[in-house]
Amino acid sequence: MNKAAQLYWEDYWGEQETPQLVTAWQFGASPDKLAQLVIEGTKTATCSAHMLYELENEPIPSINEYSILLSSIDEPVAMIKTTEVTVVPMNEVTEDFARAEGEGDRSYTYWWNVHEEFFKNELSAIGKEFSEDMLLVCERFELIDVKK
Structure with missing residues (x-):
């Protein structure tokens, strides 16, 4: 977590007991636009390729984990809390989940x-191939705070 995100996290919680599960990241494509959709309440879900977590030796997100959303210049813009995590093949993602991602015409x-x-594009860059049944980590979340 960068310094700006750490300060935002500490300022938000103040003297309260601080939850342990927190990460700071930006959306992979169009970070500013997608963070704005979260702030507007349109985007309440996101997904990532499961294999990227494995390759980077990163744990998959968990319920009640907080995330600080970063802008394209790594400045904190909002805080979310994960409410659901499922791992499903891409070709089994539901229409409801796709709509909750809040992008485009939401279809x-x-x-x-x-x-x-x-x-x-992401997988090609690391020498991996896309498949329609690749596993996705699908997260639903709620907006906790918008950075002033």
């Missing part, structure tokens, strides 16, 4: 096309 078709392109 399943839009979600599929954007995510297929994104994952193809």
Whole structure:
């Protein structure tokens, strides 16, 4: 977590007992636009390729974990709390989840096309191949705070 995110975290909690589970990150594609969708209440879910967690030796997110959303210049913009985590093949992601991602026209078709392109690019960059049944870590979250 960078210094700005750490200060935001500490300022938000003040003298209260601070939860232990916290990360700071930006959305992979269009961080500012996607963070704004969270702030507006349109985006309440996100997903990532499971294999990236394995390759980076990172734990998958967990329920009640807090995340500080960072802008494209790594400045904190908001805080969310994970409410649900599932690992499912991409071709089994539901229309409801696709809608909760809040992007484009919020249709399943839009979600599929954007995510297929994104994952193809991300995986190609590390020498991996996209497949329609690749595992995704699907998270739902609630907005906790917007940085003033």
